[in-house]
Amino acid sequence: MFGIFDTPHPDPNPLPLTNSPWPIFTILAIYLIFVMKVGRVYMKNREPYDLRTVLQFYNLGQVAYNGIFFGVTFYYLIIRRICNLGCMESFPLDHEHKNLERYLHFAYFINKLIDLLDTVFFVLRKSNKQISFLHVYHHVMVSAVCYLIMRFYGTGGHLNIVGMVNSLVHTVMYFYYFLSAFLPGFKAKIWWKKYITIIQLVQFVVIALYTLFVMLIQKDCHIPNILLLMQVIQSTLMLYMFGKFYLETYVTYGARVQKVD
Known part of the structure; x- marks a missing residue:
């Protein structure tokens, strides 16, 4: 099974955590074991931790991280146009912006690993209702895919535009x-909570349509179709699951509340 990882790395200078599958697989395995079993057992007879201060710093840090990533990526991809937006292939090794591409991809990858703390905090606060299949699947899949793309295709390319869109959404989300x-007293008064989910839904539609455009229209683009197809499938799946969450949370539940009132 793991023989596939013996294939040559597309980048002769792989970044930390990317030269072997073991670091990412170990991190994700520990994450799953903790959030699905060990953490819940540990918290079973304990009071929820008061992590208000920790969360303030964590969320503000995420706002800064994602905001800076979006700004840098937007500047180089949209303003400077260092690559063809219609076909964002990974730069060749001797390209003048190759290191920039590497670091952007790696920064996004590290951010996805940091995102795993979201669930850890849920466990420690005993907010188990928020640890849904959608939540866990999303975190694991995004982290794993970031690594797999670096390992078998290379850094940057199509993922950087996806990361740019996603980081903008996460900037808004973590600000909320x-x-x-x-x-905390104003939580119920932050009226735009449901619009964060709408923004996420729009994100998946935009990414899916953009990827389909590259795959079906840009025939001369050499991004592997398997990567593009995986992106379309993943975006469609996330659109379905987030859409279901939106309907259950803001439409069906809202209608029930109005009836009770």
Whole structure:
């Protein structure tokens, strides 16, 4: 099974955590074991931890991280146009912007690993209702895919535009989380909570359509179709699951509340 990882690395200078599958697989295995079993057993007879201060710093850090990533990526991809937006292939090794591409991809990858702390905090606060299949699947899949793309295709390319869109969404999302932790009394008054889910849904539609455009229209583009197809499938799956969450949370539940009122 793991023989596939014996294939030559596309980058002769792989970044930390990317030269072997063991670091990412170990991190994700520990994550799953903790959030699905060990953490819950540990917290069973304990009071929820008060992580308000920790969450304030964490969420503010995420806002800064994602905001900076979006700004840098937007500048180089959209303003400077260092690559063809219609076909964002991984730069050749001797390209003048290859290191920039490497570091952007790696920064996004590290951010996805940091995102795993979301679930850890849920466990420690005993917010088990928030640890849904959608939540766990999303975190694991994004982290794993980031690594697999670096390992078998190379850094950057199509993923950087996906990362740019995703980082913008996460900037807004973590700003909401920051306000919720910083001003808990105002949590119910932050009227735009449901619009974060709408933004996420729009994100998946945009990414899926953009990827289909590259795959079906840009015939001369040499991004492997398997990667593009995986992106379309993943975006469609996330659109379905987030859409289901939106309907259950804001449409069906809202209708029930109105009936009770």
